[in-house]
Amino acid sequence: MKNNTLLLLGDEAVAQGALDAGISGFYAYPGTPSTEIMEYALNSRQAAEGKVHRMWSANEKTAVEAALGMSYAGKRTMAMMKHVGLNVAADAFVNSALTGANGGLIVTVADDPSMHSSQNEQDSRFFGKFAMIPMLEPSNQQEAYEMCFSAFELSERHETPVLLRLTTRIAHSRAGITRREPLAQHGITLPQDKRQFVLLPAIARKRYKVLLSRQEAFEQEALDSPYNRYFDGDDKRLGIIACGIAYNYVMENYQDSGCPHPQLKLSQYPVPRKLIERLVNECDRILVVEDGMPVVEEMLRGLLDRDLRVLGRISGELPRDGELNPALLRQALGFEAQPGGTVPDGIVPRPPALCAGCSHIDSMNAINEAIREVYGDGHVFSDIGCYTLGALPPYNSINSCVDMGASITMAKGAADAGLYPSAAIIGDSTFTHSGMTALLDAVVENTNMLVCILDNSTTAMTGGQDSHAHGRLVQICEGLGVHPDHIRTLRPTPKTHDEFVEIIKEELAYEGVSVIIPQRECVQTKTRRTKLAKQGAQ
Amino acid sequence: MRLDIILAGVGGQGILSIATVLGYAALESGLQLKQAEVHGMSQRGGEVQSHLRIADRPIYSDLIPAGSADMILSVEPMESLRYLPFLSPEGWLVTNTTPFRNIDNYPELDRVIGEVKKVRHHVAIDADAIAREHNNARGMNMVMVGAASLFLPLELERLKEGIGYIFARKGEDVVERNLATLEAGRSFAEEYRATAL
Structure with a gap:
């Protein structure tokens, strides 16, 4: 392909990004829509030549624990799973926020809004907030690639695991990826504090204070992040907060004219309050667009929900459940629906079935x-x-x-x-x-x-x-x-x-x-x- | 230039090989591309679709907005109708007419084809039969690429290179047969446009 551009699924971009960022080990249990990250790593010559560990784990919990062990040993590592897999891994995941990381540790979770292949559509950003660790949420495949570098750096700078959240549409959509110069893998370096990973109550209490004390720095990182961008606009009757891939659905409706409203593209958490504050101060109403659950919208509303200026999934401008798409945004932004055909009567669904001979x-x-x-x-x-x-x-x-x-x-x-x-x-x-x-x-x-x-x-x-x-x-x-x-x-x-x-x-x-x-x-x-x-x- | 195509079919029919050829041609032409695929549960004989977006400028959404697809390219007739809400009023419906019956309540084929023919710009082509005539029973997908090529702002030569790219591993003979199959699909669409519309 021209310009050495690789045509990769979002999942594959994550795997390639991690490989180029010097990862030493992938750990995962298969689950749609996350499976192709490990499959790409398994088939990668670069990974084979670098002797990068890449094997399926028994489940998501063993995957996160093994990744934590590799991080302990000072190397860059990633555990991958689907959203419900994070429930299985939750014990290891939440406690890893307290132990912190040594070598860069990324937990990549692919959510499945609309439940294309899942039993629920829980939003992993709740887990990131719960564990109180930094989170990244790419809006496109190139960002998914770049974020592997950023997440490892962030992880090592603050000795913390980082959650990388994908959704089905990023994970299973292909786009051209421009690669960076690959980095070398780390050697073995044990943590300086040999008690860092010992969560005995007396130590855990200290570790928890460490985690709490890092929150400000995590938010500052999000404020300075190149992935979070504030775009000004003249029409301040509406301000838009677009999280992750939702940014694309907004921009799809303004691709020729440019977005007239101030907009915050949000792809790194914890939510940088200063940017939100600026938008709220400048705009009459705020539309929060997120693929998944109304995580940011709920934060803005607060418990008493007295601020009627917040629009989104809770207020009904966007549907409360299911995956977003450009047409839903078109409606929420007040444009008329584009005329399209209708499905004729008698077109029946074709549910998945067991294969012949199964x-x-x-x-x-x-x-x-x-x-x-x-x-x-x-x-x-x-x-x-x-x-x-x-x-x-x-x-x-x-x-x-x-x-x-x-x-x-x-x-x-x-x-x-x-x-x-x-x-x-x-x-x-x-x-x-x-x-x-x-x-x-x-x-x-x-x-x-x-x-x-x-x-x-x-x-x-x-x-x-x-x-x-x-x-x-x-x-x-x-x-x-x-x-x-x-x-x-x-x-x-x-x-x-x-x-x-x-x-x-x-x-x-x-x-x-x-x-x-x-x-x-x-x-x-x-x-x-x-x-x-x-x-x-x- | 912007080109939005919904690829449709049944899990296992191999619509992704079509996406690969079109995508290759687009990238070789220096265009940008996004292609949303369906993986997972629906691959088990369920309905599958892929949103293929090609443009000479940045593409935002991975999904094609409703009412704006330039083409629905379907390897199965009933599946072609499922995505009509995506088709722009000026768009083309290009579909194979050979049904894939893996459900008991498949509608009457005549009615399905009748609905296809109600779409203003359409090509209904028995791609399975044409592929067999060209001694390429598994070449149905390339017949469809050929038929669609007539309405796409992609150079035919680039599409042929795409076929060379995906079938190279299988030998020169397979490449040649698929190129012939592509030409046959394109010729059919040319005739269809001249006579049926």
Whole structure:
């Protein structure tokens, strides 16, 4: 491509930015829309040559902890996850604000407003504020690249982790990226204060005071940040605060004329109050535009919300939920809607479906025959993965999908309440992410329940990443204390349907914890593997 | 110059190969580009779309505003209609007519094509059939690029280079076949414009 411009997804720009900024280790668990950061690093020759650590972690918590360890050792590092992954990592994340960092530490979180591939649309900026650490939120892919340099510098200057927040639209949109000269990696340097990372109450209290004392400096950084820009405008009837990508949606409506209103482009937090104050003092009304939840809008309104001059998602100028787009801004800015066509009647949705030949289909069919058709609907707890599609017709097999690992623990709770049968369906990768401790709870009480670990040997929903569970499931279950007679494996196909149904029935008859592991590789990864093998053979 | 294209299809049909060819041609022409893709859950046989924006000046939004797309380029007929609210009144609807039926309640095909033909500027092309005629059964996407090329301010030569770029790994023969497929799509659109409209 011309001018050495790389055409990269926002996710890929983050990975390339981190590599060029001298990162030594990436840690992540796959999750849309963050997955492509690690995938890019895994495929990068630059990363291979630099021996940069890049491997999937068991879950987001182990990822953040490992990254914290690398930071402790003085090197630059990043943990990546989707927004709900930060809930899993929250313990490590929030406490890392107290320990602080040594080598530059970035926690990159990709939020999913509109829930394109998620179970909620929580805004990670709340977490950044909660942990009281600096945050960066790019408005475009080039900024996503640049911010890796800035975030590492910020992190090392103030010995703090930095949150880098993306949203789906930045993460999964491509644009040209101009690269900077790559920096060398750091060597090992241990923290000067060997107690910095020891959060014993006596030390934690000191560390907390350190964190509190840094708040002013964090805000000063945001005030001086090149990512936060105040643009003056003549029409002061309205002032605009545009956070992250929302800036683009505003400017899309003023690209020919230029924005007539004073505008604050906000991409680094904590919110720099001086810039807000200037805008509020100069303008009659303030429109706050943010993709995600009304974080800044809520701060401006305050508890009593007496200031009616603030417009945004809470006041209804913009919708309270869902992703923003240029048309929504067009309306909020008072322009007439652009005429477009209408969708004719009869255009039906095309919901995602399990692939033809997928082993989950055989599992759903067997579970339906052995459980739903015998005991009725309502006995099957499920989890996060392709098999969640078992909730949809024609299967209608499952009754829950809440968070990673919750199938086993919810089935246990329901069994404790007296529900029989109580069954859990969980994928292999989800099981090693958060299901093992859940199964241990059940084993300790020998709860009368059935766990089906659907082993397709990959993390399929996010595109087929290696699963930590691969080849280890039976040993893990044995090690957790499930009775070996009640760990059953089979290869689920239409031909083994009767056998599968029979095994479920036998295990339902056993009073205690049973685990059935249907094992057959994901058809997507199998096709890809076969293709690669063929190419290799040629 | 500004060019906004909605690419549409069903997960697995490979609309991103179209985006790659168009994007390559745009960048080689010294233009700027933004391309919003759909990853994740909907890739499993669900509806997928990509917003491709090309311009000779900075592009702000990654998403095309409703009512302003210059083209909907769809590899599936029903999917082409789903995004009509994005199409500008002057825009082109260029769609494959071969349906991708992975749902039970797929509407009657005649009705779908009828709706396509109601759009003022449209090209309805059986890209699967044309690809097969050119001994390139998997070349449906390049037929669509060819058909669309007639209405795009991108030089045909740049698009051909784009095809060379993405198929180079697979050998000269594959490149040639896809170039022929591209030409066939373009010729069809030329005839279509001359006769049907």
